[in-house]
Amino acid sequence: MQDDQYIYRFISFYDLYQLCKKKKLRLSLLAVQEDMNEGMGAVLQLASPQWGSFFSNSDQIAGQHLQKLHNTYITCWSTEPDSVAMWALYSPNKDGIRIRSTVGRLKATLADYQEATSLWKHTNHIGGTELLTWHWELALVRYINLNIFIEEMNKAYTEFRTSCTESAKGNPEWWTAEDGYLTEAPIFAERFRKAFTMDYFLKNSSFSHENEIRGVVRAGIRNELDFEGWKRLDDPFRQLFKSAEPGVLPSFVYASVANDFIDEICFDPRMPEYKKQVMIDALSPFNIKQTVSRCFGYLLSEKLSFDPIEGIRSNGRR
Template identity: 30%
Template sequence: MVEDNEIYRFMSIYEFYELFFNKKLKLTKVNIQSDKNDGIESILNNLVSGISPTEYFSLKKSFDSSRKCRYITCWTQSFDSIAMWLLYSKNEESIRVKTRLSKLKETLLNFTEDYSCWTQWNRPTENMVLIQGMESIQEVEYKNIREVIEQIRRDISEFKKKNSQTFEIDPNYYKGKFIEDYFTFYDYLSNKYTCKAPIKDESYSFEQEVRGEVYAGLKVDEKSENDWKSKNDVERIPVKDDLSDILGSVIYAPVNDDFIEEVCFDPRMPAYKREVIFALFNLEQIKITESPIFEPALPLLSE
């Protein structure tokens, strides 16, 4: 992705109010997204690394836990799309905002720096912290998720079956070649299935999503950085464990004044509503674009 690329987000009037007036970009916790597979790439990556257990309930617990500390803001590379208007403007009152990839990147970098878990002791009244280095902006990859899971399950099952058969032939297998075979297999599995970007089911491919993401946690109990360091390993990240339920559903990242480059009203919005919004928000200083996507094309022949 080129940093100067234009990206778009369809948002409600309420979200636009926060962005336009309060200069705050909403990020939503993954576990409240309508897509219940959002965030599954982290679990698949653990699974194919050979670290996580394959039992369903262990994976389910890990999946649910990871979704409670990840916050995302979803944008699209598609300039205009009937599918996006229909999905994200069901009341025909949403607004499409344009910014640039570089501005979103700057916003998330500044946000994680300002709320870093490593400087939490400088903010005694705030409970939430962010993990620096975990923020990212990536293009979403679209796959048949159920098919991928079935392929992984089948490969692991076949590997276990082969191990069992080899052991029956050679009882000393586990004392000799098993470790080498184990790592060879999981290297193969990792190279084949590791997700280097967020993934969604291919049925969402029309979104052409660009996803910004940050990782959040709760500040630790120690009253100073020195207290925390004296009780913990130096490589441990200073956030509380297993308290992600307390984190709010949304958080807001401050944006610069020039973050919004242009806006577009839902083309189905009645003129009187548009006029009210235009007046209330004082949008004279913002470029307004029009979407002809719901208009008939035939009249163009008479021009």
């Protein structure tokens, strides 16, 4: 994605006013999203060969999903500027607004927010419930059928298991031999990793109409380790950071945006004129460019006329 690529978000007037007046972009926990499978791509990583043996219990896996839901913030945008499905979903009362920004501006917003709340600025804050962050990403969402995806993963495991069984026939020591299973297992793990990309940008194909580009901020809280003591530990798995329990972190946080974060707005084309005028008046101090959506429009309202030589004309113009 290029930094100058346009991206779009369908929001309420209240969220728009927050953006314009207070220069704040709302980020939402995965836990408040309507899709129950949000974050499932990151959970499916645990089915990889290098992790599977640690998460054989279904309660453990469910716990990992719950942890990700309550420690991950997202902001959802679209690469599609004019979609009937998006207007219908995100402007159910016909009074929503579509805003436009760019990939570069959203990257800068997420980077600044992560920098301001970074774990490494709070290394002396032992314990507590203060929201801290340690990573941000921005990428296009990949849409797949999650059930078929799991079936394909299982198929890969079945093929590898069958191959191993064949190789070990008549040679039980193959399972512990350096040139046997101990060589083949990491090869399979690497092949599996390349074949099945799993992260926070994986979503069920039933949502493909969103054409989503997603910003992700991973959060949590400081644990009880003393910073100086932690630096002396010879243990790469001991971290200064831990996941918050459900209900500890707020459902929404707000990231500061630059004055030019929004460069264009578009009102729901079905919006009653009186509502639109009220919004235009309220937004007038911010001097934001307005554009018009052609969704839901009646094609013949342009007074089309057909001519065997001139072709199709609209309002008397070709």
